[in-house]
Amino acid sequence: xxxxxxxxxxxxxxxxxxxxxxxxxxxxxxxxxxxxxxxxxxxxxxxxxxxxxxxxxxxxxxxxxxxxxxxxxxxxxxxxxxxxxxxxxxxxxxxxxxxxxxxxxxxxxxxxxxxxxxxxxxxxxxxxxxxxxxxxxxxxxxxxxxxxxxxxxxxxxxxxxxxxxxxxxxxxxxxxxxxxxxxxxxxxxxxxxxxxxxxxxxxxxxxxxxxxxxxxxxxxxxxxxxxxxxxxxxxxxxxxxxxxxxxxxxxxxxxxxxxxxxxxxxxxxxxxxxxxxxxxxxxxxxxxxxxxxxxxxxxxxxxxxxxxxxxxxxxxxxxxxxxxxxxxxxxxxxxxxxxxxxxxxxxxxxxxxxxxxxxxxxxxxxxxxxxxx
Amino acid sequence: xxxxxxxxxxxxxxxxxxxxxxxxxxxxxxxxxxxxxxxxxxxxxxxxxxxxxxxxxxxxxxxxxxxxxxxxxxxxxxxxxxxxxxxxxxxxxxxxxxxxxxxxxxxxxxxxxxxxxxxxxxxxxxxxxxxxxxxxxxxxxxxxxxxxxxxxxxxxxxxxxxxxxxxxxxxxxxxxxxxxxxxxxxxxxxxxxxxxxxxxxxxxxxxxxxxxxxxxxxxxxxxxxxxxxxxxxxxxxxxxxxxxxxxxxxxxxxxxxxxxxxxxxxxxxxxxxxxxxxxxxxxxxx
Numbered sequence: 001x002x003x004x005x006x007x008x009x010x011x012x013x014x015x016x017x018x019x020x021x022x023x024x025x026x027x028x029x030x031x032x033x034x035x036x037x038x039x040x041x042x043x044x045x046x047x048x049x050x051x052x053x054x055x056x057x058x059x060x061x062x063x064x065x066x067x068x069x070x071x072x073x074x075x076x077x078x079x080x081x082x083x084x085x086x087x088x089x090x091x092x093x094x095x096x097x098x099x100x101x102x103x104x105x106x107x108x109x110x111x112x113x114x115x116x117x118x119x120x121x122x123x124x125x126x127x128x129x130x131x132x133x134x135x136x137x138x139x140x141x142x143x144x145x146x147x148x149x150x151x152x153x154x155x156x157x158x159x160x161x162x163x164x165x166x167x168x169x170x171x172x173x174x175x176x177x178x179x180x181x182x183x184x185x186x187x188x189x190x191x192x193x194x195x196x197x198x199x200x201x202x203x204x205x206x207x208x209x210x211x212x213x214x215x216x217x218x219x220x221x222x223x224x225x226x227x228x229x230x231x232x233x234x235x236x237x238x239x240x241x242x243x244x245x246x247x248x249x250x251x252x253x254x255x256x257x258x259x260x261x262x263x264x265x266x267x268x269x270x271x272x273x274x275x276x277x278x279x280x281x282x283x284x285x286x287x288x289x290x291x292x293x294x295x296x297x298x299x300x301x302x303x304x305x306x307x308x309x310x311x312x313x314x315x316x317x318x319x320x321x322x323x324x325x326x327x328x329x330x331x332x333x334x335x336x337x338x339x340x341x342x343x344x345x346x347x348x349x350x351x352x353x354x355x356x357x358x359x360x361x362x363x364x365x366x367x368x369x370x371x372x373x
Numbered sequence: 374x375x376x377x378x379x380x381x382x383x384x385x386x387x388x389x390x391x392x393x394x395x396x397x398x399x400x401x402x403x404x405x406x407x408x409x410x411x412x413x414x415x416x417x418x419x420x421x422x423x424x425x426x427x428x429x430x431x432x433x434x435x436x437x438x439x440x441x442x443x444x445x446x447x448x449x450x451x452x453x454x455x456x457x458x459x460x461x462x463x464x465x466x467x468x469x470x471x472x473x474x475x476x477x478x479x480x481x482x483x484x485x486x487x488x489x490x491x492x493x494x495x496x497x498x499x500x501x502x503x504x505x506x507x508x509x510x511x512x513x514x515x516x517x518x519x520x521x522x523x524x525x526x527x528x529x530x531x532x533x534x535x536x537x538x539x540x541x542x543x544x545x546x547x548x549x550x551x552x553x554x555x556x557x558x559x560x561x562x563x564x565x566x567x568x569x570x571x572x573x574x575x576x577x578x579x580x581x582x583x584x585x586x587x588x589x590x591x592x593x594x595x596x597x598x599x600x601x602x603x604x605x606x607x608x609x610x611x612x613x614x615x616x617x618x619x620x621x622x623x624x625x626x627x628x629x630x631x632x633x634x635x636x637x638x639x640x641x642x643x644x645x646x647x648x649x650x651x652x653x654x655x656x657x658x659x
Contacts, residue, residue, distance in 0.1 A: 109629070109630070109631065110446070110448075110628050110630060111630040111631065111633075112631065113631060113633045113636070114633065115633075118452065123420070123423075123452075124452050124453065124455075124456040126418040126419060126456070126459075126460050127417075127418040127419065127420075128418050168631055168636075223502075223507070223511075224504075224507040224508075224510075224511035225511045269543075270543075278539075311511070
């Protein structure tokens, strides 16, 4: 059977599905455990939750397993699953200032109140392939790490919370962004994004944007195709409590758990306010899990969209409509669908135009020869 | 890690051919002060933009007798400096120091040590953005032409517009300067305070930009003139009335620090190696 077999329908689809499962499993003698993916592929899980717009580590792990590790496919699975869930509540505003911090750094000030906390990071790990991982024994490795860390259980129970670094500047009147307004956020999952977008719509689109796309755009702004090259006032990673208004009494709140977040506040070049004061502008990034590059990229892009200019990153539509991994992947991959009709139509136009153009050429040549004679 | 490096990798990490190529780029850079020499920057085990340009210069220059100092923002113990120093040390076994006068090679990010460089010393600067014209022109193809034709009108215009708009040139660190009356260059994000140290200096300054794949140099006894106007002269950072809380210095570059308990603003030398060596600083426990 030839290529027309794409129309073969059900049997072809089923075979294709079975083949992907065959390829997923054929070279192993055991199936990946979802909990291993959830706990040992932390960075991937964080990315998938962020881009999928659903904070559910276990489901993200299932999605990763099902997608054979493709983050875009996994985020897609999460988004599609989330479509099946009712929107029951909006949480109260999360206060990252009160988060249980596991990592916190400032590139603006050497000594910040509370100190810099490196926490878990690959930033200062030399990128040398660790061949020992081939035969890693879980228990031995864990014991070795615990020995190195010499963790004092007493110390572990201390809840680390810190004042925001940018508050230092705010107290001195050196930061110029307008005060945040308490209002019900724009909900991207329930409303169409229109332009100009509100600030909450912008932040939401950025927060679930694709890490790689956002990094590339933010990099372009840093490198010269843009105007934003900030200093990181503070980057913090930690667990923030989430609460909703108590359904039977709006004044009470109900704690529903905590989630890991990365928050970045960047300090940008200064600007002249209406009242004549010259102040720094802050850029803001907040993403699910530990995803620092994306959070920084978000802060850059957010601030870039606030500045006027001609570079791509200063164009709201350009940035917000193109960073979504589900939309971008879907449309680029749709090219694999049959385009027989549209292509036939184009082919026809080409043939017609070609005929006309060749006749014209023939006529021109004849006229030319006629003149010559 | 020591074991793995010694077994698997060459002396100073890079292969000899790569190191030679980088040295040749550096020699060309020395011959044409301020000119950005392209080179095929290698991937290193640290992130692009974290000092890979400086590191490639250091790795290709360093030999058995050398003594290395690495600083970040003036600080020897800053995490990135420690990380880079450790990497060089594990793949070369050379000695290291925190004393800038003991070092033969100093790799640095964002600061030039307070004590002047001697002629037997090399300062390697890590450079994030080598192209001074990037401020006014995003395209590399275009900036290359502007340099070739010595067409610097756009950057002068940018400085002029700054003055019109803000009453001052607003470039803080990485202040552009003219090398040997020919090429405008970025001195890497050192404070303006450090820029005059490059003019008619005794030592060799090498600049490595790994991500942007360029090497350039300010050789000894080269004129380095910061861009400025007669009526708006070049100014360094202001520290009037401030002194280091550890050594009392009033003539060094100071970091602004906030006291944890009182929230009070205090100052401290950014060059920690130099601060520790000063007589008043020696008694301090910092």
